[in-house]
Amino acid sequence: MEKFKVAVIGCGSIAQKRHLPEYQANPHVEIAAVCDVVESRAEEMAKKYGAKAFTDYGEVVKLDEVDAVSVCLPNYLHAPVTIESLNAGKHVLCEKPMAVSTEEAEAMNRAAALSQKTLMIAHNQRFVSSHQKAKEILERGDLGKIYTFRTTFGHGGPENWSIDGENSWFFDKEKAFVGAMGDLGVHKADLIRYLLGEVTEVGAFVQTSAKDQTEVDDNAVCILKMESGLVGTLTASWSYVGGSDNSTVIYGEKGIMQLENDPDYSLQVHYKNGESVHHRLDKIQTNEEGGQTTTHVINHFIESLQNRCAPLITGEEGMKSLKVILAALEANETKQIQRISSLEKV
Numbered sequence: 001m002e003k004f005k006v007a008v009i010g011c012g013s014i015a016q017k018r019h020l021p022e023y024q025a026n027p028h029v030e031i032a033a034v035c036d037v038v039e040s041r042a043e044e045m046a047k048k049y050g051a052k053a054f055t056d057y058g059e060v061v062k063l064d065e066v067d068a069v070s071v072c073l074p075n076y077l078h079a080p081v082t083i084e085s086l087n088a089g090k091h092v093l094c095e096k097p098m099a100v101s102t103e104e105a106e107a108m109n110r111a112a113a114l115s116q117k118t119l120m121i122a123h124n125q126r127f128v129s130s131h132q133k134a135k136e137i138l139e140r141g142d143l144g145k146i147y148t149f150r151t152t153f154g155h156g157g158p159e160n161w162s163i164d165g166e167n168s169w170f171f172d173k174e175k176a177f178v179g180a181m182g183d184l185g186v187h188k189a190d191l192i193r194y195l196l197g198e199v200t201e202v203g204a205f206v207q208t209s210a211k212d213q214t215e216v217d218d219n220a221v222c223i224l225k226m227e228s229g230l231v232g233t234l235t236a237s238w239s240y241v242g243g244s245d246n247s248t249v250i251y252g253e254k255g256i257m258q259l260e261n262d263p264d265y266s267l268q269v270h271y272k273n274g275e276s277v278h279h280r281l282d283k284i285q286t287n288e289e290g291g292q293t294t295t296h297v298i299n300h301f302i303e304s305l306q307n308r309c310a311p312l313i314t315g316e317e318g319m320k321s322l323k324v325i326l327a328a329l330e331a332n333e334t335k336q337i338q339r340i341s342s343l344e345k346v
């Protein structure tokens with residue numbers, strides 16, 4: 001059986017909770033190397049997964065035996081580490097947001113094209129059961145014409161998630177570049193594009209309202225206009241204390257579809273004629289205890305390598321979702337609606 005030798009760069013929360021256990025569970029993978037600037041973290045994961053430990057990612061991307069790399073690093077390192085890995089002939093699974101600028105994302109896509117290696121961005125929302133089912137329902141036209149939507153992702157903040165807690169890079173503008181919009185908003189930008197098509201215009205208020213320790217945004221309210229002409233809202237926040245909200249509601253001609261809005265029924269459709277359909281599906285991943293269900297991201301990445309076909313979320317797709325949040329930041333700065341393609345004023 002063909003086995004892919006994988007290196008995981010960055011041994012923080014996303015690596016420990018999702019990438020490493022999901023690679024280990026995949027029979028087609030051997031975890032060859034792990035890397036973290038904090039040596040004890042790399043050593044601990046190396047011991048747990050039978051891999052070699054490194055503190056310098058530059059050494060890891062040069063390892064002959066490594067076929068593929070997971071980039072589980074702070075946002076400002078996504079582009080340089082991905083590009084170095086692709087140039088060294090490795091396939092890359094990079095965490096979201098793909099990069100901190102369109103120029104970086106374009107450079108990553110150029111490196112993937114030149115090296116002819118796979119670049120996938122870890123937008124796991126597309127693999128959530130309720131979201132997959134919603135896509136099926138929308139494609140069948142069960143809701144008729146779609147009029148509007150609202151989608152939100154919020155929780156109490158990354159201090160409850162990042163391995164470095166209150167001292168996390170998530171709060172450091174130089175390393176994160178963007179706050180709740182990069183952490184959570186980009187997930188919903190990707191989801192709404194997946195379900196309803198491309199975003200063409202963005203208006204937004206993006207502020208820091210709940211966290212005194214940071215200059216990055218922790219609360220954003222955006223209005224999106226889609227290629228089809230419909231408008232809806234996207235909100236992202238680190239100010240939803242006491243729980244999380246990961247819900248999406250789509251309002252159509254024939255009814256309303258609610259996703260991840262009910263703890264038992266992750267997809268509900270309430271039709272205009274009075275009928276309701278409730279689907280009990282696999283749970284979405286949350287930061288809470290027991291919330292680490294399989295993301296399907298790792299298995300999809302490995303399948304795309306086995307089948308030598310493009311993954312669902314290529315670098316091009318990651319860049320389109322990134323552009324939505326960059327447009328929101330720009331709209332907030334300039335107080336002008338932004339067009340996505342060129343980030344021009346409307």
Ligand SMILES: NC(=O)c1ccc[n+]([C@@H]2O[C@H](COP(=O)([O-])OP(=O)(O)OC[C@H]3O[C@@H](n4cnc5c(N)ncnc54)[C@H](O)[C@@H]3O)[C@@H](O)[C@H]2O)c1
Binds near residue numbers: 037075161
């Ligand atoms: N897909 C998702 O749902 C999801 C969820 C959470 C985080 N993420 C993304 O994953 C990435 C990592 O986030 P996290 O939550 O694991 O953060 P984290 O703070 O828990 O871990 C980051 C790790 O990177 C290490 N690191 C920093 N600089 C390094 C370097 N130069 N070389 C090697 N290691 C280095 C740190 O020591 C730390 O262990 C971020 O881009 C984040 O947006 C994605």
